[in-house]
Amino acid sequence: MSNPAIIPALVSEKKELASESTSAPLADSKRDQHSPLPIYSNSSPSSTQTSSTQPQRANNMGVQSQIQARGAGAARNRPFAVALTVAVALYFAFTVTTRLFDFSSFTSASCHRQRGNDGAGAIVEKVGKLVPLEAHVMSKCPDTRACLRELVLPAMERVSSKVDFKLTYLGRPTENDGVDCMHGPTECMGNILELCAAHLYPEPRIYLGFVMCLSNDYKEIPNEALVKGCALEHAVDFEKLNECAGSTDGMGMGLLRDSVQRSINVGVRASCTVRLNNEVYCVHDGDWKNCPNGPGVNDLVIEIEKLYRDS
Structure with a gap:
């Protein structure tokens, strides 16, 4: 024969357990709707979510490391790129200047002569008699x-x-x-x-x-x-x-x-x-x-x- 005092206590414990089991899903549901989990979170609501986010996290971390590596490489190569750009600019500037100023035409007779397209001397100013x-x-x-x-x-x-x-x-x-x-x-x-x-x-x-x-x-x-x-x-x-x-x-x-x-x-x-x-x-x-x-x-x-x- 059971003790009448113990039965109400068991019933009370069952009600409390039922109450906890029904309130927990509600809390999780509300968190899912109003507080979405961050991408790189360390905790998850279920084992299924944990297993699915680990590859994603690893993938994201791999992408990030690649980006960082590329950035570091670009930073290391930046001085060389600048130097190369300056060298190319100077080369083209010298080439254009050399074409504009034909230094080979400046001879001792350049005061009165200039070179034609065929390289022959062309009289610019006639030297008159005193x-x-x-x-x-x-x-x-x-x-x-x-x-x-x-x-x-x-x-x-x-x-x-x-x-x-x-x-x-x-x-x-x-x-x-x-x-x-x-x-x-x-x-x-x-x-x-x-x-x-x-x-x-x-x-x-x-x-x-x-x-x-x-x-x-x-x-x-x-x-x-x-x-x-x-x-x-x-x-x-x-x-x-x-x-x-x-x-x-x-x-x-x-x-x-x-x-x-x-x-x-x-x-x-x-x-x-x-x-x-x-x-x-x-x-x-x-x-x-x-x-x-x-x-x-x-x-x-x-x-x-x-x-x-x-x-």
Whole structure:
């Protein structure tokens, strides 16, 4: 016979077990509907889910490791890829530059020639004949200073490479092979010094600068301090200059006689007379005179360039 007190207790335990068994599925159902499991979760609601997610997890981990490995490889190869890209860019840049600039065509004659497509030299600019440009002057004459300063020097700065320039002096030959100069013996000495400078330094850039330096203080010619100062300023050797002017063989006087005779031969009587291409171009005698093209520097330069092109 059973104990009446024990039976109610068993019934109560069964009810509690039944209650737990019915509540657990509800809880799982609610979790499935509202809280889905993460992909890489370590726990699962059933053995079936666990067995199915393990291969998926392994597969995902394998994919991730491959991605990481590829990323690491790409990171290691990135410097090489950058270097390769730069090298290719430099190669193409050099190739294009080399084609644009044909360095082989730059020879000593490239100033006047350029290569054609067949490699033969093609004349770009005709090298003309030097145009005769001459100024007939006196060393102690104010017209000489004005003529050189206002016309001759500015023009020579622009077209010196296209002219055959010379200074020629005025005077009167004497019976004893001497020369009379309009402003006296000191002018003859100044003329000789300037002719000696042209003889020793044929480059007009040197001797014409020396002459202009003396002309700026023409009244002081042939003062030794003035001559030495101008010689130093224009890189003229004063000792050689002095030797030429005072040589016992009469070299300096011979230069003056020949120069004066030339002025006579071409019919020039006034200082300063500028002749271009062996014809009178302009005269400064107190003022500019007999200048058909005008006394402007540009006018003289244009005429020289025209004669140079047409020669």
